[in-house]
Structures are given as C-alpha cells and as structure tokens.
Amino acid sequence: MSSAFRITQRSLSHATLAGLQGNLARLQETQSRLSSGRAIQRPSDSPTGTMASLRLRTDLDRYTQLDRNAEDGKARLGTADNALTDGLALLREVRDSVLQGANGSLSATDREALASQVDGLRASLLAVANTKYLQQPIFAGTAGAATAYADDGTYLGDAGTMSRTIAPGVKVTVNATGEEVFGPAGDDVFKVLADIADDLRTNPSELTTVDLGRLDAGYLRMQNALASVGSRYHQVEIMQDRNKANQLDSQNQLSEVEGVDMPATMVELQLQEVAYQAALGATARVIQPSLVDFLR
C-alpha cells in the first residue's frame, strides 16, 4: 500500500463517468452542428471564422442592395432609352416635314397642314420629354417638379444628376437632364420646332437655310444622349452581372466558413457513437465485479 497509485471504486466510477461525459458532450456538439448546419454557432467556436462570417454577411447584404440600386438604375435608364428612341423618331418625322415644306411647289394650305403636323409632333415630343418613372419626370434633373417641361416648352427641372451606387465605390449617372437631351433653354428643340411651324406658315425660305441645321443639331444632341444612356445601361448591366458573381462567391465563402462539412461530420458522429458505445460496454464490465463476488 506504499507508493503504488491506489485505484478505488469511487475513483474508477468518477473516471468512467468523466470519460462518458466527455464522449457524450462531443456527441452533443457534433449533433448540434449537424442539426443546425452551422459550424460557427457562437463567436468562440472560431473567432477568425466569426470575423470572416461577419464580413461576408455584410458583403452579401451590400451586394443585395447594390443589385437593387442597379435594378433601379436600369429601370430609369431603360425608360430614358425608350423615350429618347421615340423622340428621335418624332424628330425624323419633323425633318421630313421640313424637307417637304421646303419644296417651293407647295401651296399655303399644304404648308399650313405641314405646320399643324409639326405642332402635333412638338406636342408629342413634349409628352416624351415629360416621361415619368415612378411618378417622377425622368428628364427634370433632381428638381421636385411635377413635369420636366411646361406646355409652352419652359424647362421646369434643374441640371442635377442622379447617380446610383452599383458596385463598391462605383457610381453611375442614371438620368439625363432636359437641357442635355433637348438643348439649352431658349434654344431647345421645342423652340426649334415652334420656329419650324412658324416658318412653314410664314417664311418657308428659312426652312432649309436655318431650321434644318438647327433641327439636325438637336437630333444629333438627342442621339448622343441616347448613345450615352445606352452605354450607361450596358455598364450597369455588366456591373450587375459582376455583382452577382461576387455575391455567389461570397455566398460560397460564407458556407465554407460557416457551413458544416456534412460527410466529414457524419463520419465524425459515427466514430463518436462507436467510441461512446465502446465506453459504455467497457464500463458495464469494469464497474460490476469486486472481490465481494468471489469471496465465500
């Protein structure tokens, strides 16, 4: 009884219980990881993983919002694109009228008919210029006006640009102001169209010498605006695709950081179960006998 480490029934049962407890605790942890599908359930499970997870989750939310921004931008640019295409068609019709009116053989009645047609086209163009997206006139800049142009062709908007953040640090202008599209106030296409109607009625000689040039300049301006809107639409689309790719990437990284490796965890669970059963079996054999059983 001297130096040897005495093992007693109590210490045996304590050690056995501690071992079984440990086995069971590991089983429970694996089980909870499996059932929740998450490897990180609290920061202490993996502080570095937590940092990555928090960052990736923030990124994911940011990408979702950027996608919404891009959708909004696309809708606005798309609306502008359609409006400008319509506007250009109207201007082409006006050009036809001008060329027809310049023909010296036309009677005053014919020119009057052409003039009223141009008036009608001007009204249509005004309607195009007042195109709205979500109740907001898209060519009014950032002003809170109800329409971009008054009926008499007065510009009610401002030169404000609207931009949307479509990628981290990337902003795209999603509007074109009335002045950019239709020309500076006082010399915009509406004025040109009004002048053309006047000249058709009173002064047909100026049609080709002055008006046609002004009309073409207006057409070119609108065409440039359309090209710019189109290219920005394309840019937003590209960035949106890139965002989607990044989002997917972040999602993958997140599931790598947070997710449970199912096959590995299942195998782990199986092994722990085997270990637990083995421990139970061993305990059943070891705890039972003592010298009492063998003394008579």
Add this chain to the structure above:
Amino acid sequence: MSDFSGLRIALSSLYAQRKALQVTGQNIANVNTEGYSRQRVEMAADSGPVTPAIESRYSGPGMGVLTGDTSRLRDQFLELRGYQEHAVDAGLAESQNVLSRIELAFDEPSDDGISKLITSFLAAFDDVANNPDDLAARAQLVEQGKTLAAGFSALDAALATQRSSSINELDSLVAEVNVSAARIAELNNNIASALNNGFSPNELMDERDLLISQLAEQVGVTVRPAENGQMDVFVGGTALVRGTRANPLQVEVGTDPAQTVRVTWASDSYPAGVAGQAGGLLSGVNDVIPRYANGLATAAQELADAVNAVHRTGYALDGSTNRDFFTAASGGGIEVNPAIAADPRLVGAAASATATRDGSIAQQIAELSGVGDRYHRLVVDLGVESQAVNRRVEVQAAIIQHVDAARESAAGVNLDEEMANMLQYQHAYDAAARFLTAVDQALDTLINQTGLVGR
C-alpha cells in the same frame, strides 16, 4: 511474567482485531460517502516495561498488541493542492459562464444580430437615395433606424440584467460561505473537545474537510492546522475562521458611477481577496460585463457620429438641414432623432435645399464603410476571450481530474482492499481466539489436572 499474561495477550488481540473489523465495516459503509477518508486502526506491539530496574526485569515475549488511534488516511498536501486547483476551476467556470451568456446575448453571427441590423439600416439609406421623395422609403429608413437603436439598447439591457443577476448570485454565495464558516468554527470547537475527552473526531474532521473544499471552490481558501486538531481557514491571507471564531464576509456595491462590487469583511469593510466562484463572479461583474457594455456603447456612438456627420450636410424635403439622424437617448444609448421619427420627410437625403429628388447624401451614408467595424471587432474580441477561457477550463478540468484521482487514491475506499483486510482481521481474530483456547487449556491442565497423581 505471570501465568495469566497469555490471556491478556489474547484479549488485547481480540480487542484490536475486532476494532479493526469494525473500522473496516465503517470504511465499507462509507465507500460512496462524499468527503469520507478511509480509516485504519493503528496497532503497535506492546513490548511490556522497557525500562529495566534491578528487581523488575521483564523477560517475556511482550504484552500483546496496543490498539492505537483510528487514523484518517488523508494526504494533507494533496488536499491543499486540491483546494487551490478547485478554486481556479470554479473561477474559470464562472468566467466561462459569464462569457457564454454574453455570447448568447450578442447572438452573432446570425441573421438577427446587430451586424445584420446595421447593414439593413445602411441599405435603407440606399433605398431612400433611389427614391428620395418616396415617403414610404423614408418611413422604412426611420423604422430601420429605430430597430437598430432598439437592438443596441436591448443588448445593453441584457448585459445589465446579467450583471445584476450575477450580483444576486454573489450575494447568496457569500451568505452560504458565512454559514459554512460558522459551521467550521463550531466543528473546530467540537473537535477540540472531542480530542480533549479522548474521543475520535475523525467524522467531524471529514465534515470539516468537506466544508473547506466547498469553501475553496466558492471563495478560494488556504488552511493552516492549529492546536487541538483545529483548522484555521484563510481567504486572501485574512482569517475566515480562526479557531472557534468565524469572520463573516459581505457584498458591497459601490456608489461610484461604475457601481464597483466588492466582497469585504463585515467587521471592518476591508476588501477580501476572494478567488474561486466569487472571484469569477466579481471579474464578470466588475470587468467583463462592463467592458462589453462599454464597447457596445462606443460602437453605437461611433456609428451614430459617423452617420450624423454626413446626415448634417443633407437637406430634408422641407429644405431644412444640419440635423442629426441619431440623438442621445434619455436613458443612455442612441435613438432616432425624435423630430425625424415623427416626420420622415426630415431625413436629410439631398445635397441642396431645392433638389428634392437628389439622394446623394443618403447615398453617401449608405456607402459609409467601416461603421460596423467597431462592433465586429467587439464580437471577435468576445469570441477570442471566450475561446481562451474555454480552453483554460478544459486544461483545468484535466488537472482537477488528476488531483482528485490522487486525493481519492490516498483517501478513498477500495472495496477489494477492505475485503482483504476483513479476511485478514477475521483470521487474526480466529487465531487469537484459538490462542485463548490454547492458554485456557494449558491453565486447565495446570489447575485441574496437576496434583492428581495417585488419587
């Protein structure tokens, strides 16, 4: 050497073996008793008078066996080591408990934590930027702001609740310690008088040791044996129990702003150097919980400042500007500016007073990077600290298991061993009885069978 000394030898052996058998029985009876130390009857050969005198010389074989004290087989050094390790273990377990409850309160990483609230809040600014004159988007933003502020204050409240429940726990713990200390003082008294009256105080000592080991877990104690089998118990170098007198502890909540909690001696209000569970609770109450509460408050304030700095440059729909989005809440923490909460049109989204459809300021706020960084760092710090404590708890558990096994090895009852002892004492008893019979027969022969020649 008298003719009857053989009877005396046999009798002493019968007594000794019977007592040893009884003690074996006591050991077996207490095989599962918490804190019981196995006992052993100390036997010594009685050699008879050892000092020879001229007319008194003893030439016999001895006078039988001396039945000495029943001693407790317990290693005092292992016990002391056990007290220390258990105190460390209890303190760590308490810290682990505190930290894991803080982790639960933070609930990160998840879809419900404050991190998510921050990103949702910033995203709402982008929605306002997309449609600055859309009142629904503004109202949504205000709601997100309120949710975020509420998230911060709910977490803060959870930490405060945890702190006060820890203080309650400390209160009842100290009350329990005082009861234990009083009982130990009483036991000291009983043990001393038992020893003086020649009784065995072993069971009383076991009870005292059990109480001391509980105290070790609760407040971390050191012990020093005193005279008459008494035991002095010290907490942080000051006596909790000295002899038959207990010195109670108390919990004091400071009046300073931080409301520092201290465990002091009731007699002189001097701080007691407690460890163990009480130490863990104290560090939770005075250090860990306030640290995370402060970190959280700083994170909220920095977020509010960053948002406000940009928001002040923005113009509301009514053209007003220089307004904070977040203001200090009356009960501490942040809240959405009550004016904005009442009228979402006052959100300063535009860069100029007239451009009501401009959302560039809201856009800037949505793009504020790093407003959540302070909070993220706080969560990661929490994870690191908690993980470190978890690891220490694991290591300490291994140490505890080892120390306990060693204590048990010295003091625990092994049934096999007791069985063997039982056989041994039983046989010894049988042999002593047989010896008594032999002496008896010898005397019988001498007394009854001699002098009968020729009868």
